[in-house]
Amino acid sequence: MRYRQIEYCKRQKNTLNNCKKLNIEDIVLENPTLIVLGGNGDITLRQANGLCKIAERMMGVNGLEENSNFQIIGVSYGQKTKEIEEAQLSYEEDIAPMVRKLLLPLCYDEKGKVLDVQAMAKRFSNINFFTYCYGAKVLHNMLCVLISEWKNMGISVGDMMKVLSCMSHVSYAPLTDSVLVPTVRAYSGQDETISTKKMFERLYAGRGMNGLEIMLEEVSPKEQRFSEAIDVLSSGFDFQGMWGDHHVKVIDRTTKWRSITDNENADMTSMLLSYAMSLFMAESLQAKVAGESCGRNMYNLYRELVAIKENTPEML
Numbered sequence: 001m002r003y004r005q006i007e008y009c010k011r012q013k014n015t016l017n018n019c020k021k022l023n024i025e026d027i028v029l030e031n032p033t034l035i036v037l038g039g040n041g042d043i044t045l046r047q048a049n050g051l052c053k054i055a056e057r058m059m060g061v062n063g064l065e066e067n068s069n070f071q072i073i074g075v076s077y078g079q080k081t082k083e084i085e086e087a088q089l090s091y092e093e094d095i096a097p098m099v100r101k102l103l104l105p106l107c108y109d110e111k112g113k114v115l116d117v118q119a120m121a122k123r124f125s126n127i128n129f130f131t132y133c134y135g136a137k138v139l140h141n142m143l144c145v146l147i148s149e150w151k152n153m154g155i156s157v158g159d160m161m162k163v164l165s166c167m168s169h170v171s172y173a174p175l176t177d178s179v180l181v182p183t184v185r186a187y188s189g190q191d192e193t194i195s196t197k198k199m200f201e202r203l204y205a206g207r208g209m210n211g212l213e214i215m216l217e218e219v220s221p222k223e224q225r226f227s228e229a230i231d232v233l234s235s236g237f238d239f240q241g242m243w244g245d246h247h248v249k250v251i252d253r254t255t256k257w258r259s260i261t262d263n264e265n266a267d268m269t270s271m272l273l274s275y276a277m278s279l280f281m282a283e284s285l286q287a288k289v290a291g292e293s294c295g296r297n298m299y300n301l302y303r304e305l306v307a308i309k310e311n312t313p314e315m316l
Contacts, residue, residue, distance in 0.1 A: 037135030136174030190236030
């Protein structure tokens with residue numbers, strides 16, 4: 001038994017701190033949704049809501065109405081023990097039950113029959129993720145649970161890949177290099193967190209860098225990359241305070257959509273992640289209206305991000 005249980009919230013105006021607490025059974029994923037997964041220390045709803053607010057500001061949204069055509073859902077991990085204020089989520093005891101209640105129902109019709117791949121792809125086109133640090137690892141494990149359940153249903157690898165490709169993921173300082181859905185992620189060369197530093201060094205091994213660059217990584221199952229990934233790599237942000245460049249506040253924006261820092265690399269990184277997140281949500285909305293599944297064209301997105309970098313700020 002966890003000392004503090006996993007909890008959920010939804011960004012909604014006219015609630016305390018624009019944060020409505022939800023039971024997992026009350027979360028409905030019929031409309032485009034951004035599921036926000038934070039760091040290992042995001043153990044309270046207040047912290048989960050804080051990261052949701054960052055996502056909201058990145059998309060240029062200032063509060064969501066109850067009947068909005070999309071939603072932002074936050075996850076508070078709780079605590080495994082009273083003594084250690086960290087999530088320490090268990091794959092079997094915590095993450096698997098979460099997936100079975102939150103995502104697995106999207107795979108069945110109202111009579112409990114497994115949907116065909118086209119219908120399933122339409123439903124999962126609503127699902128987008130924003131993660132920070134440990135949250136990327138949580139997402140990886142969530143998707144592994146989902147894939148395991150799909151195998152038990154007899155779903156083919158090809159059909160699994162089709163459904164996975166309909167979702168999206170934007171991440172800052174992820175703690176895993178695995179890519180299971182279309183992903184845009186950002187790293188700082190001044191981030192001293194060991195896992196993040198190793199991934200940055202893998203991406204930029206033997207190459208000098210001063211500024212910011214964008215890379216497109218192709219699908220490579222040998223490297224645990226089952227979808228394309230776009231990497232935004234910066235030489236550093238010189239962010240002051242606890243955790244330095246690892247802190248998610250690096251990519252935060254004000255309600256007037258300005259960077260909270262004076263660092264050009266941080267501002268640009270935030271812009272690029274914001275654009276990707278907004279585009280992914282817009283694609284989900286378009287697919288919902290059209291009654292179709294999403295086609296996440298990562299090659300086009302890569303070209304658009306490069307154009308923004310080279311022409312900022314007019315391209316936005």
